[in-house]
Amino acid sequence: MPRVRCWQVDAFTDRPFAGNPAAVCWLDDAAPADWMQSVAAEMNLSETAFVRPLGEDLELRWFTPTVEVDLCGHATLATAHALWSSGTAPADRQLRFHTKSGLLTCDRAGEFLELNFPALPAAEAPPSPGVLEALGVRDPLFVGKTRFDHLVVLDSPAAVKSVRPDFRRLGEVPTRGVIVTARSDGAPYDFVSRFFAPAVGVDEDPVCGSAHCCLAPYWAEQLGKTELLAHQISTRGGVLRLKPQGDRVILGGQAVTVWQGELL
Numbered sequence: 001m002p003r004v005r006c007w008q009v010d011a012f013t014d015r016p017f018a019g020n021p022a023a024v025c026w027l028d029d030a031a032p033a034d035w036m037q038s039v040a041a042e043m044n045l046s047e048t049a050f051v052r053p054l055g056e057d058l059e060l061r062w063f064t065p066t067v068e069v070d071l072c073g074h075a076t077l078a079t080a081h082a083l084w085s086s087g088t089a090p091a092d093r094q095l096r097f098h099t100k101s102g103l104l105t106c107d108r109a110g111e112f113l114e115l116n117f118p119a120l121p122a123a124e125a126p127p128s129p130g131v132l133e134a135l136g137v138r139d140p141l142f143v144g145k146t147r148f149d150h151l152v153v154l155d156s157p158a159a160v161k162s163v164r165p166d167f168r169r170l171g172e173v174p175t176r177g178v179i180v181t182a183r184s185d186g187a188p189y190d191f192v193s194r195f196f197a198p199a200v201g202v203d204e205d206p207v208c209g210s211a212h213c214c215l216a217p218y219w220a221e222q223l224g225k226t227e228l229l230a231h232q233i234s235t236r237g238g239v240l241r242l243k244p245q246g247d248r249v250i251l252g253g254q255a256v257t258v259w260q261g262e263l264l
């Protein structure tokens with residue numbers, strides 16, 4: 001395997017050591033999935049992204065330390081930031097990523113980067129057995145499911161912050177992850193959230209872009225708004241600017257490169 005350029009980028013933040021870190025690896029050609037999984041395990045971040053040229057576009061894949069996933073927002077934002085800031089991709093050209101979730105694009109919007117992702121609205125549904133017990137939650141305002149995750153709505157940001165999951169039990173639930181959210185109790189944010197995904201090797205994701213493909217349409221309907229500012233209140237924290245657009249969601253965020261180098 002030739003040397004591979006790589007970066008670590010903190011996504012959905014404007015300062016280092018906050019937001020959600022992702023590793024980004026630039027490949028000149030296709031690589032074996034087992035090698036990419038080994039690299040992701042070595043990086044030991046919530047996601048490692050692998051990107052390579054595909055004609056005029058790009059192919060993008062994402063791996064947690066234990067599995068490949070179908071959709072990841074923060075590692076896509078990190079990839080776009082890495083490619084543009086390093087000069088690997090022209091600064092004035094839209095990035096077009098071919099992924100397991102179809103074509104995803106990224107554009108510049110001032111200081112923000114904007115991802116065009118599929119909306120993942122949650123349909124109201126009873127929680128899978130054990131979900132609420134594993135979260136330690138009683139009497140949620142709403143429980144729903146997307147094709148990836150559970151959505152659990154609580155009555156306050158304090159309730160969201162106080163959730164202390166039993167990760168072993170939660171990891172046994174047949175779902176990618178669980179989104180816990182509440183309406184914000186003050187400006188500038190419209191809502192807050194946290195995201196837990198022990199089943200795919202990530203106990204708590206610091207800032208989950210794909211979870212906001214569910215949160216954006218939910219809170220847009222609840223609040224009657226077409227643009228939303230979201231705060232993921234993990235320990236690291238992160239901010240997203242959201243624009244639901246029918247069956248798509250525009251996810252806006254900033255990013256910071258923490259290190260760059262090569263895999264030998």
